[in-house]
Amino acid sequence: MSMATLPCPDPLFDDQREHRGRTEPALPHRHRVVLEIKVRRAKADDERIEISESALPPWVQLAVQRLRTVADLPPGWSGAGGPPVESRLFPRAFELIHELMPEGGNPSYVPYIVPTVDGGLQLEWHRDGFDLEIEISSAGDVWVEHSRLDGTEAWEGDYDDWHDFAAKVLMRAADEQ
Numbered sequence: 001m002s003m004a005t006l007p008c009p010d011p012l013f014d015d016q017r018e019h020r021g022r023t024e025p026a027l028p029h030r031h032r033v034v035l036e037i038k039v040r041r042a043k044a045d046d047e048r049i050e051i052s053e054s055a056l057p058p059w060v061q062l063a064v065q066r067l068r069t070v071a072d073l074p075p076g077w078s079g080a081g082g083p084p085v086e087s088r089l090f091p092r093a094f095e096l097i098h099e100l101m102p103e104g105g106n107p108s109y110v111p112y113i114v115p116t117v118d119g120g121l122q123l124e125w126h127r128d129g130f131d132l133e134i135e136i137s138s139a140g141d142v143w144v145e146h147s148r149l150d151g152t153e154a155w156e157g158d159y160d161d162w163h164d165f166a167a168k169v170l171m172r173a174a175d176e177q
Helices: 058-071 089-100 159-176
Strands: 002-009 016-019 022-025 030-040 048-052 112-115 121-127 130-136 142-148 154-158
Touching (some): 058 089, 089 159, 130 159, 154 159
Antiparallel strands (some): 002 030, 016 022, 142 154
């Protein structure tokens, strides 16, 4: 079983938060939410993933629903023998969604979540004149790509190097609404 304790937007707050191994002062609009992912096997080749949540903000509920949809895909989901998504990637996907969620937690900024053919996950935002895609490989590596549809901006690279830019893309889109 994998557990991820994550700060989530809410009027409540806590004193600190951990981010990439560093403890930082918490933002005043954050509190802790536990997203629990259980992997159960009835047989060696059967894997069922359960993601549970309780009284959570609407954006978290939508994110969990989209993660569940991918978690419920059977082995061979792609028709070409696509492997199931590695269960350890689901907490990381939720962390990324949280890191990039514009303040206020509008559910319309929850990305589409799709499996990759190698057992990874991809988070996709296609809206407001831009595309932002984040791929979590089955090995756990995270890659981000962004482009504006008018061709004025495009970049890609390792998520750790481009995190701040990805967050700004979504904040800019939220401000334009």
